[in-house]
Amino acid sequence: MSVKREELKNETTIYLDIDGVVAKLYETIAGRLKEKESEKNWSKWVRKLHESERLEKKSFWESFTEEKEEFYEEMEAYPWTKDLFKELKELAPTLFLSSPTPDTTSGGGKLKWLEKH
Secondary structure (H helix, E strand, O other): OOOHHHHHHOOOEEEEEEOOOEEEEEHHHHHHOOOOOHHHHHHHHHHHHHHHHHHOOHHHHHHOOEEEEHHHHHHOOOHHHHHHHHHHHHOEEEEEEEEEEEEEEOOHHHHHHHHOO
């Protein structure tokens, strides 16, 4: 069954995640911690690092977000971010979404990131 563009536009909303999809959150974390790690293994790497440091989740996030809101605001966008958003919004309404990290300033920083990019 083929879906026509107009049908998709009228019946669908696309939600686009920020962290690790359009913004280089994990590369920023690795850079702050002066580690090199494959993007494909970031989840295992972050979990391993978190466990090896024996930090509570909140302490883990606070350990590399000293600048708080600026950490999130200054994350680099992936090269495809603007093109991806442009193409997706032509298909259907497209909204960004993101969960805040345990750092309470992450929401404000991510909003500033969206304004910037």
